[in-house]
Amino acid sequence: MSVADEEPRRVQMLEAARQVIAERGFPGARITDVADRAGVSPALVIYYFKSKDNLLAEAMRQSEDLWYAEMSRRAAKIPTAAGRLEEVVAMTCHVSSDVVLEGSLELWLDLWAQALRDPEVRAVREESDEHFRETIRQIVRDGVATGEFSGIDEDDFAVAYTALLDGFAIQVALGDPVVGPERAFDVAMRVASQQLGFAWEPRRAPRRSSGRLPTRATS
Template structure:
């Protein structure tokens, strides 16, 4: 049947994209071979090119696909939190590579680096990246707006502006943490982000924002 066929094909598509994202995280974009992806799927190399017209297309698709998935997960989790203050804290926690579950976040940030490098020479990926990034800044701005509505945050600079500033700060610090900087540890990154957010947005830092309970 067309439906089952179509469904199966869609599954394979996603399966391959997932596998590709994993391999890219493990070996790096430059070292990723079709064979690796095929092995990860338990499938022959030929099949990969049956579903994707070229390795390049597959890799680019995998990059944005994976990042999109992560964003949606994060977004869903944040929406369940009522307090803007806690939303912001959670967003920061989720952004620190290796603070929560070891693997997922590291993977996400590693993929970001690969996207950045590739986007330097791939205009279409550059455009997609901009969309993803704008959405990410916006989610920060939305939290701030929400907090101002509920009165948790005072009025202040434009929320979008703050989103840009905090987003950039998080990006910059995440790179350090991801690369295992000995000075910028995950815990330190969280503290710095919270402190700067407090100063820029204008709320009081809680004395002990226990990070202990966040480690699964």
């Protein structure tokens, strides 16, 4: 809240930029779009951020930060390591349709493509990915400590599992006809339970609709 209060215009524009990138893609995002959405003039956008590239890179960073903040927020509410892992998987596979995470997967595709050439974006991606890995690592460590998970090299698991989730994120983001959110979630959880040695079965019979998971309260 403090950040938003101190620099309302700034975050407003970053939020607008995030949405525009999600809609039109990183290279297709125009400062006019961002300005329109934020209800200001294009010149003001340049006034705040020096250049378009800078704006978009910062928008990417902010978006990633928000994603992990949301993840931490949710994880904090869940007592078991297996539950926390499941929540991470659910977020990555977009099982629950969630406004906060709207467009985050699509953004990742642009993030990766852009990271190839743009050093600033590359830095964002590297931090973000290491953050992701560390999150998984920590969950595994906790699970091993509490006896939920049986011994496994947490580092190798984190490397492999984040790669797996990234791969599923691609399929889900692109709306692959074979690998939808439910299947990705299912397979990912099965792999995890097998590798980490904990019991897991699907919450319910497979649902057709893309509705939210009623298991967890939404408020």
